[in-house]
Amino acid sequence: MNKKIIATLLTSVCLMGTASAIYETAPQTVQAAVKGKVQVKGNKKVRLYTSKGKKSKYYAVAKRTYSYSAQKYLKIGKKKHLAYKIGNNSHWLLAKNAKKVKQTAPVANYQVAAFKMPSGYTxxxxxxxxxxxxxxxxxxxxxxxxxxxxxxxxxxxxxxxxxxxxxxxxxxxxxxxxxxxxxxxxxxxxxxxxxxxxxxxxxxxxxxxxxxxxxxxxxxxxxxxxxxxxxxxxxxxxxxxxxxxxxxxxxxxxxxxxxxxxxxxxxxxxxxxxxxxxxxxxxxxxxxxxxxxxxxxxxxxxxxxxxxxxxxxxxxxxxxxxxxxxxxxxxxxxxxxxxxxxxxxxxxxxxxxx
Known part of the structure; x- marks a missing residue:
């Protein structure tokens, strides 16, 4: 039984010789991590703000749920207001106009391991x-x-x-x-x-x-x-x-x-x-x-x-x-x-x- 080696590199790149393999992970798209979700209060659209506390030309839709990636206090006039960052363009929704949505843990995609042999493999x-x-x-x-x-x-x-x-x-x-x-x-x-x-x-x-x-x-x-x-x-x-x-x-x-x-x-x-x-x-x-x-x-x-x-x-x-x-x-x-x-x-x- 003359047995050769297959090197299975699943996590990083490493040269392992002529009888081995190198595994490179595919490039990943980096996005802002989701911290949680908020839902707009009331029955009317509400104004959004920029990161500098200025009024944006955009609004959040009434009762809609948004994912937020950060939260901080914005200085609007002489007062500071807690706000949530929603979307990808630094739109901030004031906390007084929203409520946090309780999140449930995602269902894991468990799978029982097995091999299915193709019909042509005899x-x-x-x-x-x-x-x-x-x-x-x-x-x-x-x-x-x-x-x-x-x-x-x-x-x-x-x-x-x-x-x-x-x-x-x-x-x-x-x-x-x-x-x-x-x-x-x-x-x-x-x-x-x-x-x-x-x-x-x-x-x-x-x-x-x-x-x-x-x-x-x-x-x-x-x-x-x-x-x-x-x-x-x-x-x-x-x-x-x-x-x-x-x-x-x-x-x-x-x-x-x-x-x-x-x-x-x-x-x-x-x-x-x-x-x-x-x-x-x-x-x-x-x-x-x-x-x-x-x-x-x-x-x-x-x-x-x-x-x-x-x-x-x-x-x-x-x-x-x-x-x-x-x-x-x-x-x-x-x-x-x-x-x-x-x-x-x-x-x-x-x-x-x-």
């Missing part, structure tokens, strides 16, 4: 792509998959609980297991649509994933290197009783971010996008480039995730765990899976416990 077509000969129809299916599977573009996460803040470099055991089960659910949602048996969560593989993450962190390796840290992976495997001499267990993605904490929703978007890139062979810089057909060119990860590599073990299933390592502001996500034939082999399994 194991037979994946195998050809894995061998380096993707068909035009398969590439089109992958582009469709990148477009339609949009959880990585949903900011609110799956539930209110996803709004809590976490430290990806120091996850609690419950948060790490949540991310492992989240990523496994995504993998299995795709596998089931291809007629494959589900992968199985394993506490033993989770411990192996932790050891692999420690190898990366302690020896200064990350996704930025452009390749897997094979020596560390082999040491971790042998420590846990797997007699393997190369990387047969790790798929990896990553992101950079200049802060120590993020919401669980943001972390799940990172995990989701990493898997989405692997499944659909996308080697681009981020969501903004998903329409570029030339960036669909790497399906070795997908061959592993779907046990489709042209070997006698095609169609098998794996045992799974997940971990994260950090070097500076670079986070590497380790999607670790041990093939069932390895677990069941006395040649490879010396004392590994699933």
């Amino acid at each position: 194991r037979a077509s994946l195998l050809e792509a894995y061998k380096g000969k993707p068909s035009a129809k398969f590439i089109q299916a992958c582009m469709q998959g990148m477009q339609e599977n949009d959880f990585s573009r949903v900011s609110s996460g799956e539930s209110k609980n996803d709004q809590r803040m976490i430290n990806p470099a120091a996850l609690s055991s419950s948060d790490q297991k949540e991310l492992a089960e989240f990523s496994l659910r995504l993998i299995n949602s795709a596998r089931s649509q291809l007629g494959l048996k589900p992968w199985i969560y394993s506490s033993g593989v989770e411990q192996l994933a932790d050891s692999i993450a420690q190898e990366y962190a302690q020896n200064g390796h990350s996704i930025k290197d452009g390749d897997h840290y094979v020596a560390g992976i082999v040491r971790a495997c042998k420590k846990h009783g797997l007699e393997l001499n190369d990387n047969y267990v790790e798929d990896m993605a990553g992101f950079t971010i200049n802060k120590k904490t993020m919401s669980m929703a943001e972390m799940k978007r990172n995990v989701y996008f990493g898997l989405k890139q692997m499944i659909f062979g996308f080697a681009g810089a981020g969501e903004a480039e998903r329409g570029n057909k030339n960036l669909y060119r790497e399906w070795e990860h997908a061959g592993d995730l779907f046990n489709t590599q042209g070997s006698r073990h095609d169609g098998d299933y794996n045992y799974y765990g997940f971990s994260i390592s950090k070097i500076s502001n670079i986070y590497s996500m380790h999607y670790i899976s041990v093939p069932s034939f390895v677990v069941n082999s006395s040649e490879y399994n010396k004392h590994f416990k699933i």
Whole structure:
């Protein structure tokens, strides 16, 4: 299983080597923040004022509700009057002519993460792509998959609980297991649509994933290197009783971010996008480039995730765990899976416990 790296950079721009990706956010239009809303009192239109307390030629409509972006006291004549700034041209509505409107919290757009596999994405077509000969129809299916599977573009996460803040470099055991089960659910949602048996969560593989993450962190390796840290992976495997001499267990993605904490929703978007890139062979810089057909060119990860590599073990299933390592502001996500034939082999399994 020769596995290459896709670097998934969701938050900032960082050069990560030839096998990686760069993500740039789209330019945003800056507007004045809305502080609240006010409604005009009475049944008549009321005069608006300039920021200097002079009468404007404009009026506010009776009983209409306006959003305001600031409030301050205007000096009108010898007196000061509280006023609200409405519109984009410094129109000020006097507080005596308005009442604040009580606002309700917006309803969050929660969405349960899953993968919907396009009809043109089959194991037979994946195998050809894995061998380096993707068909035009398969590439089109992958582009469709990148477009339609949009959880990585949903900011609110799956539930209110996803709004809590976490430290990806120091996850609690419950948060790490949540991310492992989240990523496994995504993998299995795709596998089931291809007629494959589900992968199985394993506490033993989770411990192996932790050891692999420690190898990366302690020896200064990350996704930025452009390749897997094979020596560390082999040491971790042998420590846990797997007699393997190369990387047969790790798929990896990553992101950079200049802060120590993020919401669980943001972390799940990172995990989701990493898997989405692997499944659909996308080697681009981020969501903004998903329409570029030339960036669909790497399906070795997908061959592993779907046990489709042209070997006698095609169609098998794996045992799974997940971990994260950090070097500076670079986070590497380790999607670790041990093939069932390895677990069941006395040649490879010396004392590994699933």
